[in-house]
Amino acid sequence: MGEPAAKTANAPAGTAADVPADAPADAPADAPQRGRPRSHRAHQAILAAASDLLLNRGLSAVSMDVVAERAGVSKATIYRWWPTKESLALEALFSEWSAVQPAVRDTGSLRDDLVSLIRPWARLVGSRPYGAVIAQLIAAAQADPAFAAEYRRRFVEPRREAARAALQRAEERGEIPADVRIEVALDLIYGPIYHRLLHGHEAVTDRFVKEAIDMALNGIRGRSGPATA
Amino acid sequence: MGEPAAKTANAPAGTAADVPADAPADAPADAPQRGRPRSHRAHQAILAAASDLLLNRGLSAVSMDVVAERAGVSKATIYRWWPTKESLALEALFSEWSAVQPAVRDTGSLRDDLVSLIRPWARLVGSRPYGAVIAQLIAAAQADPAFAAEYRRRFVEPRREAARAALQRAEERGEIPADVRIEVALDLIYGPIYHRLLHGHEAVTDRFVKEAIDMALNGIRGRSGPATA
DNA sequence: GCCTAAACGAAACTAGGCGTATCGTTTCCA
DNA sequence: TGGAAACGATACGCCTAGTTTCGTTTAGGC
The missing domain is CATH 1.10.357.10 (Tetracycline Repressor, domain 2)
Incomplete structure (x- = not known):
């Protein structure tokens, strides 16, 4: 887990588009899926929890422990998608602003x-x-x-x-x-x-x-x- | 020590002018000094250490432990003068800006x-x-x-x-x-x-x-x- | 000189939180 | 079935703001 972006074939969403990447980032487009697929549900739940906390209580309330608990995921899962707490918050804010x-x-x-x-x-x-x-x-x-x-x-x-x-x-x-x-x-x-x-x-x-x-x-x-x- | 501003007769500098208050805040001006006087040397050393860290390395480098060590004081002394780390940083910045x-x-x-x-x-x-x-x-x-x-x-x-x-x-x-x-x-x-x-x-x-x-x-x-x- | 008071430095302590590591389980493909 | 990758649960290491404790120091009053 030491270097998620380097170790996993799927890049975290923070470095890709808003939609979670399903295909391996460095593999041919038709390469078979290896391992368990990423969970979109988890991804959305994390973003939702982070957004809620960020916009109602500020950045300091976006504790990774609290986000994990609210989203029903483990902290390790969060770190598979986002390298730091701040990048998660940035993504959460951006998803709110996408509407305008x-x-x-x-x-x-x-x-x-x-x-x-x-x-x-x-x-x-x-x-x-x-x-x-x-x-x-x-x-x-x-x-x-x-x-x-x-x-x-x-x-x-x-x-x-x-x-x-x-x-x-x-x-x-x-x-x-x-x-x-x-x-x-x-x-x-x-x-x-x-x-x-x-x-x-x-x-x-x-x-x-x-x-x-x-x-x-x-x-x-x-x-x-x-x-x- | 639980509530410095309330317990000590001398208000912390954060709530007074730049010069540390010598006279008891709520006592008549001619009331005799009670207890050990506050140390201007400590006050200045704290501000100097905080300023140095703040302006050269940012707010996150203004660790109360580090400030205390550099100023040669105890953390409890810092908290006698300033209620929070941020108020110390604010004072440090203000003392820099006083020149302009x-x-x-x-x-x-x-x-x-x-x-x-x-x-x-x-x-x-x-x-x-x-x-x-x-x-x-x-x-x-x-x-x-x-x-x-x-x-x-x-x-x-x-x-x-x-x-x-x-x-x-x-x-x-x-x-x-x-x-x-x-x-x-x-x-x-x-x-x-x-x-x-x-x-x-x-x-x-x-x-x-x-x-x-x-x-x-x-x-x-x-x-x-x-x-x- | 003694007593009281307030401030001091040194040191230990508490609690919260970021980020990491581990392990058994789950979900995929060949 | 085996290998791979992701999962949740949990524990861990480290850092730091802020608090507490204790012996010492510096003052004024008697």
């Missing part, structure tokens, strides 16, 4: 693109203590660069990518200047929301989201921007 | 006010792994509302207060509209920097800080803003 993927809508207006992209997400993260969860995952990321990269790959970059595309479309439409620093603009759009989410000095309300987006858009457009729709 | 307090300068120009306020701070937080430290403290704050409030009181609110004052001066000068949502503007100014600091997707460079401030200012001014100085 970045909506890629081309409304013809940058403001509407961004509002339709960001408001559902802001509502989601404001609906439960996601701020706390994210803070705890970000903290865990500080000690593990690979985990940090995975966190960004799953949670940060997809949202930036969608907003980046919206900004590029707006640039092509002449709605924003051609020399806008896109990456800075993305920070201006997402930064305020994350700031409130993580520091908790004020609430992330619908009103705040709209105001922050409008203010950020004013800044992105500069003085050569078109009139507000 | 928000510079309240009235330059007559909002942009210059903000740049002079934010650039030294951004340089400081970018100079060492403060992002990691902050992330870890924010995570700790999720489980302890009192700690979260203290964190905000010491690290977030003073900087916002200084920028708030600059914005209000600018409003009086007619440099920004009178109806600007100041708290949203503050999020627009600080949010992007914190975003990069905590998520690490991009670096917090001098150039970034200036561009982010300029872009935020454009947004704050809206279309009725005056020309850039």
